[in-house]
Amino acid sequence: MPEKTLFQKIADREIPSDMVYEDDECIAFRDIQPQAPVHILVVPRKPIPSLDDLTKEDTRLVGHLIVCATRIAAQEGLGEGYRTVFNCGRHGQQTVPHLHLHLMGGRQLRWPPG
Numbered sequence: 001m002p003e004k005t006l007f008q009k010i011a012d013r014e015i016p017s018d019m020v021y022e023d024d025e026c027i028a029f030r031d032i033q034p035q036a037p038v039h040i041l042v043v044p045r046k047p048i049p050s051l052d053d054l055t056k057e058d059t060r061l062v063g064h065l066i067v068c069a070t071r072i073a074a075q076e077g078l079g080e081g082y083r084t085v086f087n088c089g090r091h092g093q094q095t096v097p098h099l100h101l102h103l104m105g106g107r108q109l110r111w112p113p114g
């Protein structure tokens with residue numbers, strides 16, 4: 001068995017987290033270093049390393065992550081808007097090699113990001 005990723009350990013409750021949602025395909029929990037009043041990571045249970053590793057079979061799963069993010073945004077009261085981001089690779093500043101969608105909101109966000 002390959003070693004579990006950090007986010008698989010969170011999914012399996014081996015590492016504690018503030019979980020806000022879970023289903024058969026994904027989990028969502030608060031980021032440990034929030035960059036906005038609401039900062040949640042939506043993570044597939046399947047340990048896909050990054051966007052670059054997606055296959056055609058993952059198309060529906062990625063849609064599911066996005067739909068879950070919109071539902072969580074509503075639950076979190078982000079009616080004024082929010083941002084969803086997949087960081088990818090070194091230039092994208094991805095630090096955890098397990099695909100995740102950032103959901104950020106609760107303040108005015110700036111554009112472009114740094």
Ligand code: 5GP
Nearest residue numbers: 017029030031032033087093094095096097
């Ligand atoms: P990335 O930089 O890969 O796009 O995002 C990884 C995110 O995971 C970062 O925002 C970071 O703060 C968050 N993170 C890293 N380790 C942990 C952890 O142990 N628990 C939680 N809740 N978030 C983490």
